[in-house]
Amino acid sequence: MQLEKSFGETIRDLRIENHLTLREVAEHLKIDTSMLGKIEKNNRNPSKQFIKDISNLFSIDEDLLTVAHLSDTVAYSILEEELATEVLKVAEEKINYYNKNKANK
Amino acid sequence: MQLEKSFGETIRDLRIENHLTLREVAEHLKIDTSMLGKIEKNNRNPSKQFIKDISNLFSIDEDLLTVAHLSDTVAYSILEEELATEVLKVAEEKINYYNKNKANK
């Protein structure tokens, strides 16, 4: 798994590897070229539909891109905090606690 | 550390332990009573200033409440995702990567 690569970098690299331009990919996905450019530069968020479509286009696992995107969002939201690592640890405990309780509803 | 307690529950419990009403605490913090009630119910976000002030009021570590709040936000944002745990793992790697690179700027 490509650890440090952002969602935008990931899909840009995929596009380059496939020798496509922004315009071409945007046309396939039926979105604005400028929009795609911004997503690649992490200046706009990809929608769920976008992730689904582009995964499909490049035949790559949708979960992989979903994780790339959501982890970007989470990381970015606490990047400047000294307590970031602690925050993640506690967040994980809360999620586990939530899922545990959801199980025996 | 109180794992599963949300930020709101945490400060509500602190208030009850200290035998104070919403109105009283709100007055100390110079905020609207209704606002405080909503924060305790996790229906509104605490501001940084709010966290600072209420930590001060109850003489508890500000970092503890900050972590409680931020972990709530992070957990809530990915709670419904199957991939939540994976997301947190990758987010942590991204944060470490970011901090590593910040070190040797």
Place this chain on the structure above:
DNA sequence: CTACTTTTGGACTGAAGTTGTCCAAAATAT
């Protein structure tokens, strides 16, 4: 150099979300 294509980013609009405030109903306590 010129013509063409791609990439980048500013500007804008409407939609969606957030904050803080006020008020009144509901719940609780005296």
Place this chain on the structure above:
DNA sequence: ATATTTTGGACAACTTCAGTCCAAAAGTAG
């Protein structure tokens, strides 16, 4: 029954975000 506390709806002001359009900048090729 009266007081107080708690809850939550409604609202305006404000911020944020998505998506679109356009033009300048950067890159490519003749």
